[in-house]
Amino acid sequence: MSEKIKIITGNDLRTGDVIWWTGEGWSRHVDNAVAVTHDADAIIARENAKQVVTDTHVIDAVAADGAVRPAHIKDRIRALGPTVRLDLSLKPADPQAGSWVI
Amino acid sequence: MYQYDQHDQAMVDARVAEFRGQVARRLSGELTEDQFKPLRLKNGLYLQLHAYMLRVAVPYGTLNSAQMRVLGDIADKYDRGYGHFTTRQNIQYNWIKLADAPDILADLAKVQLHAIQTSGNCIRNTTADHFAGAAADEVADPRPYAELLRQWSTFHPEFDYLPRKFKVAIIASETDRAAMRLHDIGIQIVKNEAGEIGCKFFAGGGMGRTPMIAPCIAEFVPALQMISFLEAALRVYNRHGRRDNKYKARIKILVHEIGVAEYSRQVQEEFAHILTLGLEPPPAELERIKGMFADPGLESGLSDDLDRSDPDFALWVDQNVHTHKQAGYAIVTISLKPVGGIPGDATAYQIRLMADLARDYSLDELRVSHAQNIVLPHVKKADLYRVWQALDAAGLATPNLDLITDIIACPGLDYCALANARSLPLAQKITDRFADIGRQRELGELKLKISGCINACGHHHAGHIGILGVDRKGVENYQLLLGGAESADTSLGTITGPGFSEDGVVDAIEKVTDVYLARREGAERFLDTYRRIGMAPFKEAIYG
Ligand code: HEM
Ligand code: SF4
Numbered sequence: 001m002s003e004k005i006k007i008i009t010g011n012d013l014r015t016g017d018v019i020w021w022t023g024e025g026w027s028r029h030v031d032n033a034v035a036v037t038h039d040a041d042a043i044i045a046r047e048n049a050k051q052v053v054t055d056t057h058v059i060d061a062v063a064a065d066g067a068v069r070p071a072h073i074k075d076r077i078r079a080l081g082p083t084v085r086l087d088l089s090l091k092p093a094d095p096q097a098g099s100w101v102i
Numbered sequence: 103m104y105q106y107d108q109h110d111q112a113m114v115d116a117r118v119a120e121f122r123g124q125v126a127r128r129l130s131g132e133l134t135e136d137q138f139k140p141l142r143l144k145n146g147l148y149l150q151l152h153a154y155m156l157r158v159a160v161p162y163g164t165l166n167s168a169q170m171r172v173l174g175d176i177a178d179k180y181d182r183g184y185g186h187f188t189t190r191q192n193i194q195y196n197w198i199k200l201a202d203a204p205d206i207l208a209d210l211a212k213v214q215l216h217a218i219q220t221s222g223n224c225i226r227n228t229t230a231d232h233f234a235g236a237a238a239d240e241v242a243d244p245r246p247y248a249e250l251l252r253q254w255s256t257f258h259p260e261f262d263y264l265p266r267k268f269k270v271a272i273i274a275s276e277t278d279r280a281a282m283r284l285h286d287i288g289i290q291i292v293k294n295e296a297g298e299i300g301c302k303f304f305a306g307g308g309m310g311r312t313p314m315i316a317p318c319i320a321e322f323v324p325a326l327q328m329i330s331f332l333e334a335a336l337r338v339y340n341r342h343g344r345r346d347n348k349y350k351a352r353i354k355i356l357v358h359e360i361g362v363a364e365y366s367r368q369v370q371e372e373f374a375h376i377l378t379l380g381l382e383p384p385p386a387e388l389e390r391i392k393g394m395f396a397d398p399g400l401e402s403g404l405s406d407d408l409d410r411s412d413p414d415f416a417l418w419v420d421q422n423v424h425t426h427k428q429a430g431y432a433i434v435t436i437s438l439k440p441v442g443g444i445p446g447d448a449t450a451y452q453i454r455l456m457a458d459l460a461r462d463y464s465l466d467e468l469r470v471s472h473a474q475n476i477v478l479p480h481v482k483k484a485d486l487y488r489v490w491q492a493l494d495a496a497g498l499a500t501p502n503l504d505l506i507t508d509i510i511a512c513p514g515l516d517y518c519a520l521a522n523a524r525s526l527p528l529a530q531k532i533t534d535r536f537a538d539i540g541r542q543r544e545l546g547e548l549k550l551k552i553s554g555c556i557n558a559c560g561h562h563h564a565g566h567i568g569i570l571g572v573d574r575k576g577v578e579n580y581q582l583l584l585g586g587a588e589s590a591d592t593s594l595g596t597i598t599g600p601g602f603s604e605d606g607v608v609d610a611i612e613k614v615t616d617v618y619l620a621r622r623e624g625a626e627r628f629l630d631t632y633r634r635i636g637m638a639p640f641k642e643a644i645y646g
Contacts, residue, residue, distance in 0.1 A: 011149060011153070013128070013129070013135075013200060014129065014199060014200055014201055015153070015199050015200075016149065016152070016153030016154040016197070016198065016199060016200065017152075017153065018151075018152055018153075048135075050131075051128075051130075051131035051134075054135045054149070055135070055149055071576075072576060073515065073576060073577075073578065074151070074515060074519075074521070077151060077515055077516065077524075078151050078152065081152060082151075082152065082196075082516040082517055082526075083516055083524065083527060084444055084516050084524075084526045084527055084530065085444075085516075088182055088197075
């Protein structure tokens with residue numbers, strides 16, 4: 001079963017890392033992202049005020065079997081890393097990681 | 103090369119200190135992102151797809167070996183071991199941490215580099231012919247003029263909030279190696295019949311969503327009035343350029359809307375007024391700058407002999423080495439486009455190696471070309487073989503300059519937040535398909551340029567073959583263009599028709615090259631054949 005959801009993403013203010021809202025904090029791994037609903041604006045406002053994340057925004061995604069896949073290719077590349085440098089991506093050991101993006 | 107005086111150094115150092123304070127206040131939460139963003143952008147620090155990106159200016163594309171070495175060191179110390187040389191003759195680092203940014207700028211300042219004029223609606227870093235000072239066909243070295251322009255434009259208060267970004271390119275030969283007429287202002291240094299040096303001005307060129315070729319707005323402005331004329335050209339733009347619509351804000355739209363005659367008339371009127379104000383820098387300043395470029399230390403009386411017995415070396419010489427103005431010297435272009443590689447990327451090790459080669463064999467000078475390659479401008483022919491061996495050992499001796507695999511590509515969707523499609527994997531696939539060097543040479547000069555969106559950072563409008571990445575319902579799609587060019591015969595490419603998938607566009611390119619091979623006459627380049635036979639036969643082959 002797959003489900004269309006909305007998730008929150010942003011960048012770590014200090015490192016610039018792409019991060020995802022987990023319900024309790026922020027993770028670099030999109031699979032840890034949780035679905036948000038009408039509470040999204042309140043979460044973003046609260047987290048922005050802490051001045052540790054930047055460029056926070058809501059995106060569309062699909063949840064299936066415990067995995068989360070952003071709906072748009074741009075967000076999938078953000079979640080993985082550059083497809084031409086998988087060695088620098090979040091899945092350096094997976095030579096097929098690039099195909100997850102497409 | 104130019105050396106900073108105490109004023110240059112003080113300005114750059116003050117800027118580093120100021121930014122250090124701004125970053126500290128952002129990290130402590132004193133500044134919000136809305137307040138901080140314009141400040142970081144003014145220092146070349148963007149937020150891109152995966153991290154902060156720092157764009158470092160390389161004024162008019164010229165570097166000495168100490169500067170190049172620091173560029174390599176930064177890649178190791180603060181980034182992930184590589185940098186990306188761009189079509190704007192700059193270098194970008196993709197994985198910068200905010201807290202490190204002031205330290206990086208401080209490291210840069212020690213070797214007279216900075217990230218000023220690399221973002222925002224100001225006059226951006228000036229670009230120039232990458233063969234400046236070495237080319238046999240130049241009427242003068244354009245770099246002293248570019249340096250004067252740098253000094254005038256840096257922090258120019260009147261032009262710090264223009265309607266939009268403003269890019270100036272400067273050349274001094276009939277052969278345009280800097281895509282000069284695709285800039286907001288293009289300057290060609292020329293000599294008049296009396297033998298005096300002056301500037302031929304072009305205005306209103308650009309790429310982006312409405313590409314335009316700059317028309318000439320003044321045939322000859324005396325060199326000692328160059329700054330006054332620029333001041334006038336910018337002032338008219340600043341006054342009338344549109345601020346209501348970002349997509350119509352570049353000078354090209356103004357020149358197009360009011361017409362080149364009216365724009366020129368207003369510039370001339372303003373110019374006459376400015377000449378009465380005495381704004382031009384004193385002639386002594388230009389002379390002082392010229393003095394620093396005059397003699398890089400070229401020896402005379404050297405032999406032009408070359409031992410071509412190693413066939414791989416001979417191939418590289420034929421493709422990547424150009425004639426120097428001085429006998430016994432050559433201009434070497436180091437290709438950053440290996441087959442399967444990422445156009446413009448170089449590792450820290452490679453960057454430092456190129457720095458060493460410049461120190462030992464090129465009178466301490468390097469250039470970044472707008473085609474994303476590196477130039478060693480002053481190499482003795484007697485040293486060429488040694489230089490080639492060192493480059494070859496570091497994967498830097500690909501003999502493909504101006505061939506189909508010498509691709510210009512913007513970062514695209516792998517790194518850029520504005521992108522619609524990836525350009526880098528496509529570049530890799532094209533180089534894989536055309537990997538055979540014999541086949542590439544058979545195709546001859548063929549400039550292929552890829553942009554990941556309509557902003558055209560990869561110059562796709564000016565490619566003999568251009569590729570534009572678009573988003574088709576969330577799927578990457580590529581439009582193919584033919585017939586663009588960026589040299590003396592600048593022209594804009596035409597879209598062939600419906601777009602392609604990534605693999606589809608590689609196939610289409612192959613068909614296009616097949617048509618060329620079948621139809622070319624004599625020594626025609628791809629572009630010449632296209633211009634003679636037109637789009638129809640290519641279209642037929644691709645879609646027929
Ligand atoms: C990665 C961050 C980048 C961003 C956000 C960016 C943004 C833009 C935008 C918005 C434009 C269109 C401006 C207009 O039409 O008014 C543009 C044009 C351009 N950019 Fe970039 N760009 C980026 C990277 C690059 C790189 C890596 C290069 C060099 C390879 C480059 C070189 C250019 C050039 C040559 C143009 C076209 C000339 C012009 O009309 O200004 N840019 N860029
Ligand atoms: S052309 Fe588009 S995708 Fe490529 S670097 Fe420029 S803004 Fe990014």
